[in-house]
Amino acid sequence: MSSLNELEDMEKLRGLSWMVALSQGLGITMVILMGVWLNTYMGGFAWDGSGKEFNLHPLCMICGMVFLYGEAALVYRVFRQTEKLKAKIIHASLLLLAFIAIVVGLVAVFQFHHKMHITNMYSLHSWFGMITVLLFCLQFLLGFLSFLLPGARPSIRSFYLPLHQFFGGGILTLAVISVISGINEKLFFKYKGTGYSKLPASAVIANVCGLVTIGFVLTILYIIQKKEWQRKPASAEEEESLAIHFQPISGHGTDTE
Amino acid sequence: MSSLNELEDMEKLRGLSWMVALSQGLGITMVILMGVWLNTYMGGFAWDGSGKEFNLHPLCMICGMVFLYGEAALVYRVFRQTEKLKAKIIHASLLLLAFIAIVVGLVAVFQFHHKMHITNMYSLHSWFGMITVLLFCLQFLLGFLSFLLPGARPSIRSFYLPLHQFFGGGILTLAVISVISGINEKLFFKYKGTGYSKLPASAVIANVCGLVTIGFVLTILYIIQKKEWQRKPASAEEEESLAIHFQPISGHGTDTE
Numbered sequence: 001m002s003s004l005n006e007l008e009d010m011e012k013l014r015g016l017s018w019m020v021a022l023s024q025g026l027g028i029t030m031v032i033l034m035g036v037w038l039n040t041y042m043g044g045f046a047w048d049g050s051g052k053e054f055n056l057h058p059l060c061m062i063c064g065m066v067f068l069y070g071e072a073a074l075v076y077r078v079f080r081q082t083e084k085l086k087a088k089i090i091h092a093s094l095l096l097l098a099f100i101a102i103v104v105g106l107v108a109v110f111q112f113h114h115k116m117h118i119t120n121m122y123s124l125h126s127w128f129g130m131i132t133v134l135l136f137c138l139q140f141l142l143g144f145l146s147f148l149l150p151g152a153r154p155s156i157r158s159f160y161l162p163l164h165q166f167f168g169g170g171i172l173t174l175a176v177i178s179v180i181s182g183i184n185e186k187l188f189f190k191y192k193g194t195g196y197s198k199l200p201a202s203a204v205i206a207n208v209c210g211l212v213t214i215g216f217v218l219t220i221l222y223i224i225q226k227k228e229w230q231r232k233p234a235s236a237e238e239e240e241s242l243a244i245h246f247q248p249i250s251g252h253g254t255d256t257e
Numbered sequence: 258m259s260s261l262n263e264l265e266d267m268e269k270l271r272g273l274s275w276m277v278a279l280s281q282g283l284g285i286t287m288v289i290l291m292g293v294w295l296n297t298y299m300g301g302f303a304w305d306g307s308g309k310e311f312n313l314h315p316l317c318m319i320c321g322m323v324f325l326y327g328e329a330a331l332v333y334r335v336f337r338q339t340e341k342l343k344a345k346i347i348h349a350s351l352l353l354l355a356f357i358a359i360v361v362g363l364v365a366v367f368q369f370h371h372k373m374h375i376t377n378m379y380s381l382h383s384w385f386g387m388i389t390v391l392l393f394c395l396q397f398l399l400g401f402l403s404f405l406l407p408g409a410r411p412s413i414r415s416f417y418l419p420l421h422q423f424f425g426g427g428i429l430t431l432a433v434i435s436v437i438s439g440i441n442e443k444l445f446f447k448y449k450g451t452g453y454s455k456l457p458a459s460a461v462i463a464n465v466c467g468l469v470t471i472g473f474v475l476t477i478l479y480i481i482q483k484k485e486w487q488r489k490p491a492s493a494e495e496e497e498s499l500a501i502h503f504q505p506i507s508g509h510g511t512d513t514e
Contacts, residue, residue: 014403119454124441124467131468166482170475173430177471181438184381188445195377210381211388214434225423225482 013080016229019219020078026068033209034062041202042190049115053108058182060105065132065175066213070220076231077223087231088148101192102133123180133173139167159209169221175215183210192218221222270337273486276334276476279450283473290466291319297448298459306372310365315439317362322389322432323470325355326475332487334480335391352397359390382438389431396424410421426478433474440467452492 038055039045045059045088046052050219074096079087102141113120121130147150183206196203260434269360295312296302303309322399329351336344370377378387403417405410440463453460 119451122454122456122460124437124444125463127464128437128466128471154287162483165481173433173475173478175429175472177434177437180381180385180434181441184438184442185445187381188442192378197379199379203379207381209386211384214431215383218430221427221430224421226419 002066012228016077016255017221017225019223020074023070023074023216023219023223026212026219027070030209030212030216031067033064033205036060037202037205041118041205047108051112056108056110057105057112058179060101060108060188061129061175062179062213064098064105065136066172066179068094068101068171069175070216072098072184073172073220075257077229080231086211092144093158099137099140102136106133123176123181123185125185128174128181129178130179132171134173135167135171135174139164139171139192165174165224169224172220174212174215178211180210183207260347269485273483276480277331280331280344280473280476280480281335281343283469283476284327287322287466287469287473288320289314290462294459294462294466304351304365306368310367311369313365314362314369315436315443317358318432318439319367319436319470321355321358321362323391323436323474325351325358326429326432327473328427329355330477330481333373334486335336337488348402349405352400356394356397360405361394363390380438380442382435382442385438386435389428389435392424392428396421396428403469422481426481429474429477433470436470437467440464458496 035202042055045053045055047056072091075087075091075094079090082090108119112118121127142160143164146157146164148190188205190196191198191200191203199207272319286381299312300309302312303403304313329348332344332348332351339347367377369375378384400421402423403414444460444463447453448455448457448460456464
């Protein structure tokens with residue numbers, strides 16, 4: 001690459017660096033606000049079927065479905081020079097961590113409902129949340145089968161890639177809808193009557209956490225939709241080396257690397 | 258244009274037609290469900306400061322901030338052959354209708370709160386809703402100044418266009434967050450205690466309306482992000498003719514057309 005091209009690229013990517021820094025600031029603030037809200041104002045955490053177990057639900061969901069999911073979405077923008085296969089593994093690993101957080105978060109709320117004899121799955125928040133999680137699992141599975149597991153035909157990959165990218169942003173959008181409606185719902189549960197409308201510190205922190213969440217998500221969506229920040233498609237040699245990597249696993253190759 | 262190119266274009270646009278048809282089906286279903294829910298199960302409509310006036314709030318907001326806004330977003334995809342200036346006027350007119358619906362919807366909820374002595378602007382729904390409306394107004398104003406009013410420099414237009422497009426989708430996303438958290442909140446207000454969890458017909462209709470809303474919004478977002486469905490940039494002659502159209506108004510030209 002000529003040094004002129006390199007300079008142009010550096011110029012272009014300076015904006016990306018700032019936006020990534022902003023997203024990280026918002027993401028960490030979002031998780032801290034949620035943690036402080038639940039720990040200081042909502043009774044803290046425990047694994048005993050009480051409201052303290054419920055508190056793990058919003059924390060795990062925002063960590064998994066929003067923060068780790070958003071980080072996973074940034075992998076191909078941030079690890080630009082990293083070998084494609086390694087970037088794919090980082091992307092999938094972050095999503096696996098997200099999946100674990102989501103499972104813990106769902107078990108926490110269902111166990112709490114079970115112990116407290118509260119009906120499951122009636123509110124719009126719960127419907128949206130469950131659809132979001134199911135779409136996340138489907139996207140994770142299809143992404144794994146199409147892009148990480150060897151054997152998927154290039155025609156399938158190139159057909160599925162734009163759908164995977166669109167639903168990547170779509171599922172993050174659904175996740176933030178679930179988070180905001182969930183925080184709103186919890187505050188109405190906690191402050192029955194007019195308590196919420198007096199905006200005690202707890203309600204302000206939770207509301208601000210909701211605003212920071214949408215800030216984080218919009219930053220992520222902005223970064224991933226911007227064409228000039230997208231990672232260049234893998235070169236023919238890199239795709240070839242990926243294929244060689246995979247061949248022994250799929251059993252179609254003879255290379256033993 | 259050669260007939261081969263025309264055939265290719267028609268092929269590409271067949272998918273667009275289906276997606277637009279789907280979006281229209283979802284959009285109309287969304288508005289009907291909201292109307293039926295409010296009219297049949299929530300007491301109907303009136304302009305008297307009562308709960309019937311409140312009912313105009315969700316109806317106007319979903320019509321303005323989601324349905325008309327979504328229709329406006331589609332204009333450059335649907336009116337592909339229409340002169341650019343006419344398409345801009347249709348886009349701006351739909352947004353003006355949306356703005357009127359939004360104002361009526363906001364007046365309805367503030368008058369209802371005032372008459373019932375209910376505090377304004379404390380819930381996360383209200384914070385999100387107000388931010389969404391303010392961003393809508395800012396986007397509308399900046400869009401008008403940059404793209405419809407003559408005099409904006411081409412460099413400003415080309416700088417602002419991708420931001421206008423991103424915030425177009427972003428504001429629609431914020432709108433759907435406000436709608437879902439609003440429906441959820443209203444159902445908890447209406448069915449105090451365990452009423453909502455028994456999922457009466459009213460709650461089911463409202464929940465389904467929420468799901469249809471996200472279906473409509475995702476369809477719109479899918480259509481507008483797909484590169485091959487974007488309207489081709491205006492030709493040099495068309496931009497020139499737009500400039501001539503505008504010159505008399507801006508006072509810089511001599512053409513009286």
